Amino acid sequence: MGAQMNKITRRTLIGGAAGVAGLGGYRLAQQQGLIPPDSGCLYGTGSTLTYAAQRLLTKNTMAREFRRDQISKVPFANGTAKPSAEYQRHQAAGFAEWRLTVEGMVARPTAFSVADIKRFASRSQITHLACEEGWSYIAVWTGAPLSNILDQVGVDPKAKWIVYFSIEPDWWESIDMDDARHPQTLVAHTLNGADLAVGLGAPLRMRVPRQLGYKSIKFMNRIVVADNLKHFGKGLGSNEPEGGYSWYAGI
Numbered sequence: 129m130g131a132q133m134n135k136i137t138r139r140t141l142i143g144g145a146a147g148v149a150g151l152g153g154y155r156l157a158q159q160q161g162l163i164p165p166d167s168g169c170l171y172g173t174g175s176t177l178t179y180a181a182q183r184l185l186t187k188n189t190m191a192r193e194f195r196r197d198q199i200s201k202v203p204f205a206n207g208t209a210k211p212s213a214e215y216q217r218h219q220a221a222g223f224a225e226w227r228l229t230v231e232g233m234v235a236r237p238t239a240f241s242v243a244d245i246k247r248f249a250s251r252s253q254i255t256h257l258a259c260e261e262g263w264s265y266i267a268v269w270t271g272a273p274l275s276n277i278l279d280q281v282g283v284d285p286k287a288k289w290i291v292y293f294s295i296e297p298d299w300w301e302s303i304d305m306d307d308a309r310h311p312q313t314l315v316a317h318t319l320n321g322a323d324l325a326v327g328l329g330a331p332l333r334m335r336v337p338r339q340l341g342y343k344s345i346k347f348m349n350r351i352v353v354a355d356n357l358k359h360f361g362k363g364l365g366s367n368e369p370e371g372g373y374s375w376y377a378g379i
């Protein structure tokens with residue numbers, strides 16, 4: 129999608145958000161089943177209106193994709209915490225023993241190896257990763273569309289959320305089914321044509337280009353399909369709302 133189209137989408141969105149707010153948006157959002165898990169937090173009402181407006185107006189829009197000459201020279205790797213001993217063992221073994229388990233409300237719970245994920249038909253896209261702290265980069269991401277993985281394990285039609293975890297403690301996130309099924313949401317294994325570097329989330333990471341960087345969980349090893357987020361962490365959909373950031377980080 130070109131820049132022009134993006135602008136139009138954004139303008140429609142702002143108008144739409146104002147409209148939703150003006151119409152007693154919270155009630156409308158409730159009627160549509162569009163209440164985010166952190167709606168009870170400090171910024172919960174604003175977060176609900178943003179989420180509901182985006183879902184009603186931009187459900188199927190695509191994150192902007194860039195040209196090859198716009199790719200950043202150096203992808204910025206955030207979070208340089210020293211990897212755990214367990215992670216270092218995986219790294220030393222070339223991630224041959226790494227498993228991404230997909231469980232919860234699925235017909236066929238599965239533990240995928242990195243090779244299994246690479247066997248799915250892949251999608252490549254040049255997108256922008258933006259951190260809430262202000263920096264960003266553009267890179268080519270390649271991976272298996274999450275949607276295809278979900279089809280393979282067979283998702284219960286009553287499921288509403290995808291919750292995903294890192295081997296790093298305290299890093300987990302969740303997205304709704306619209307984002308999970310969106311064609312640009314990938315289980316990424318490759319960046320700029322090479323296996324994901326350790327600092328960038330090796331061997332597998334979630335890539336959600338329609339939302340801020342914190343939704344793109346690195347070192348991902350578990351996905352749970354659920355109909356309720358209450359039982360995960362403090363029930364707010366991720367750790368971010370505890371620190372004052374919104375669960376929904378649409379851009």
Ligand SMILES: Nc1nc2c(c(=O)[nH]1)N[C@H]1C(S)=C(S)[C@@H](COP(=O)(O)O)O[C@H]1N2
Binds near residue numbers: 257345346
């Ligand atoms: N496991 C894990 N995932 C993570 C993080 C992290 O520290 N650990 N940081 C998040 C944040 S806040 C951002 S902005 C992006 C940064 O991605 P990058 O390292 O590719 O720049 O990863 C997200 N995923």
Ligand SMILES: [Mo]
Binds near residue numbers: 258259341
């Ligand atoms: Mo971030």
